[in-house]
Amino acid sequence: MNDFSASEMMIVAAARELSGTRVCFVGVGLPNIAVNLAKRTVAPGLELVYEAGVFGARPARLPLSIGDPTIVTGATAVTSMLELFGYYLQGGLIDVGFLGAAQIDSRGDINTTVIGQYETPTTRLPGSGGACEIAQNAKSIFVIMRQSPRSFVERLDFKTSVGDRVRVVVTDLGIYHRDDDGELRLGSVHPGADVERVRASMGWEPRVAPSVAQTPDPSADELRLIREELDPQGVYTR
Amino acid sequence: MNDFSASEMMIVAAARELSGTRVCFVGVGLPNIAVNLAKRTVAPGLELVYEAGVFGARPARLPLSIGDPTIVTGATAVTSMLELFGYYLQGGLIDVGFLGAAQIDSRGDINTTVIGQYETPTTRLPGSGGACEIAQNAKSIFVIMRQSPRSFVERLDFKTSVGDRVRVVVTDLGIYHRDDDGELRLGSVHPGADVERVRASMGWEPRVAPSVAQTPDPSADELRLIREELDPQGVYTR
């Protein structure tokens, strides 16, 4: 058995869910590594789209931010943000969008705006960015986030993005899919976790699949790709 | 006295009216020659804009159509038509737009759509093209057209473009400006014409300036520029 970090497990789990996906709106950090891992494993035809205005990026290094110059050089197309959001995203060409969340609820609705009251927040978060329209226009949404009773909440302090199109939520403990009536359902727990620990790490009583699987360990090949090619300095994965 | 054609007189009269103009939406044919003549005489800072998507054109030859490749090579900027019409025209950057007309009325309203009933026209004309939005968004409108009782009409068969921003109408017989209450007023008659002949060549009783001027003849220099540089083959001017 390989030794691996929680971040590596999240990346691998998200990458596997991208099997066969064609067009993916990439965020920085873990989603970026997950998408690049998927492209090298389960989704070789994957096209990377960055909200900054890039389609078909082929970054020569791990992008440091959402708008790194390495996502431009060698890309298929660079466009204005009006066209990227208008023609690509709102035009319906994005299969999967990745979102992070400070808070998520059982419906997949997301808060990235404030903790506390909107007018007098205890914590001012970054806000929507493109999340609000990505959630409404990408065909499906992947969420990658660590779970805890503070992040998996019964009631959001603010609804920044709707959960209607959330398909998968990958956390440090397990994998959820949205079921037919729109509730997140725990389908798999990662190695080292179990359903009880998952339950204790969230603010609502989760739906649980009849037979919860254990997420397969990251393979040696997946770990090698992450460690040697995608994040050799371990910026995001250690 | 120089010998000159009616078209040459129209070109020269329109060019003189462009004195000091900065940004001009150019059409093909006579307006194109008039604008280029103005740039070489009374408006050296004139920027040529073509609806096809060109700002700051510097055509090396007389453009054959509204979208000749010679308006692109060496231009300042080439844009999509969305941006040309949206950011330049609707954005309020165009000082003068040129329009032609099959019919015009005493308010400067223009018909370029049909003669006869719209559904069953006796003559199907080209339609609006960009005229309708040029008339609404350029700061002022120049019309160049030949006048006759069939083109200067009391009642348009169809209103394609509104006359609110029409400033000058140059015909083969004279020059009209729109007066304070929005009626075209004859201010000048070309050499060889007189007020009576003008009156006989239109479908309404025109307002006439208290002292109608005679349009000065085209100068030798103006004629040389037209004949040697702008339309050496005489496509539009003979």
Add this chain to the structure above:
Amino acid sequence: MVRDDGAVADNKVASMHDAISELVRDGDAVAIEGFTHLIGFAAGHEIIRQRKRDLTLCRLTPDLVYDQMVAAGVCRKLVFSWLGNPGVGSLHAIRRASEASPPQLELEEYSHFGMVCRYTAGAMNLPFFPLRSYEGTDLPRANPLIRPIQSPYSEERIYAVPALKPDVAIIHAQRADAAGDTQVWGLLGCQKEAAFAADRVIVVVEELVDESVIRADPNRTILPGLIVDAVVLEPFGAHPSYAQGYYDRDNAFYLDWDVISRDAESVDRWLDEWVIGVADRSEYVAKMGDARFLALRPTPAPSGSVDYGEYR
């Protein structure tokens, strides 16, 4: 086809015959866009040869290509904004059809900006696009799809046009790679908007280039292969219109058409000889003769190169 990143790219290269045959269907709304520049004559002629029927043809300026298609009987309806032979005069075949009693051709008309906004709404998946036009004119009465819209921020009322989503867009371009990543320079018209608005896209190019040529200058790309269904290599496929840097507009033909098209029979003879009577565009080009195309060739005017920088 294996790309240098190891992924397998679609090879969408097809003959014009196959592209039109598979992607253009009777009854379709078709947009062969290109404003004076890069007009897809080769595609239009192939549609005539394949005797497609009941097409709704969309274009700002129907130009000679739609005049020929209307004359050939493939078109039921035109959606347009300016109906003329640019710089020359009328489109006589279209006029004959629309002035006939009863009219042989349905017309739905906008202004240039209205048409551009319609494609843009289609590309953006918006139900409508707002614009400042039509106020005080007879156009909204002539076309009830031009409708007023109230600003949510003032008492101001402007106009809207509805999204236009053609079944097929056909775009002529200077170059593309086999996956359909397409680059254009010179006039851009509204080809990008029309293509993103359409269900299916055919790209016809002067040159088929390696993917690396496209990726060296990603700001020059107007369409990603993602939305392209077929790539057809057809040099001189925009003749008698022009391709910036490749060939000039063949103005003599625009003048000739003014004469040919004044009479229905002479149009038929022309179509028989130059469209129906040739197998494809390369036969048309051969028949036109090298000398004609040589005379249309401009001298070079290079753009110069910029540096994107390699960031590793």
Add this chain to the structure above:
Amino acid sequence: MVRDDGAVADNKVASMHDAISELVRDGDAVAIEGFTHLIGFAAGHEIIRQRKRDLTLCRLTPDLVYDQMVAAGVCRKLVFSWLGNPGVGSLHAIRRASEASPPQLELEEYSHFGMVCRYTAGAMNLPFFPLRSYEGTDLPRANPLIRPIQSPYSEERIYAVPALKPDVAIIHAQRADAAGDTQVWGLLGCQKEAAFAADRVIVVVEELVDESVIRADPNRTILPGLIVDAVVLEPFGAHPSYAQGYYDRDNAFYLDWDVISRDAESVDRWLDEWVIGVADRSEYVAKMGDARFLALRPTPAPSGSVDYGEYR
């Protein structure tokens, strides 16, 4: 300045000091745009040095430049869509001001696409722009300027945002000529829209080039000199952000700022040393040292040249 066509072109070249002094006024709405790429730090620092007051600062991502400007006290209100240190964490100075009780900074927030649409409406002189966003979220409640709009073509209701017309837009670019004709490659963000929407425009460039360089590739032009009021030559003026093909993002500084900005006093010290304490950007560049900029230089990746053709 006499151009080769005999016309006299405006020479708009100015020092950063004069451009900011003449064109940015207390109380203005200012947009220093550039999405991760070409962020106008040199201009932001000059605004701080000139102690402008009560500015409304507009930007999708306020980034470090607005964090510094807020800390320096030039800003009354932010209009934005994503408030963070990209790839690093929070903007601490802005958080301190907005989490203070009572808040020291007014916030007006949209989404990225909402901000882009606001500038686009401004550029197009439209009162609003429609978009598919905000449905079912709390954002329209938090910001009542996000309003529903009914399609004139169906029962469908989407959302609209109002036009944003800044008093001043400040755009950093790779190159421009003396008249302000400006070219950018790499990420384009929404600089074109912001500039066309603004009353006044300052362009800051890495290189001042002859008009002939611009005119050789007109499709590369994002702004015509027509809408530009001043052109400032300021190499490395976007540092610590980047200029495609010229220098890389100085990520070490983004990480450093995360530490510096956690404490108001250390921010003041930094501003004293690197902004107030230097006369201009060239002094800042000299103080940073050549080695730092040398390390940010990419290797070449040329776009290649295309042919526009000379048509006479």
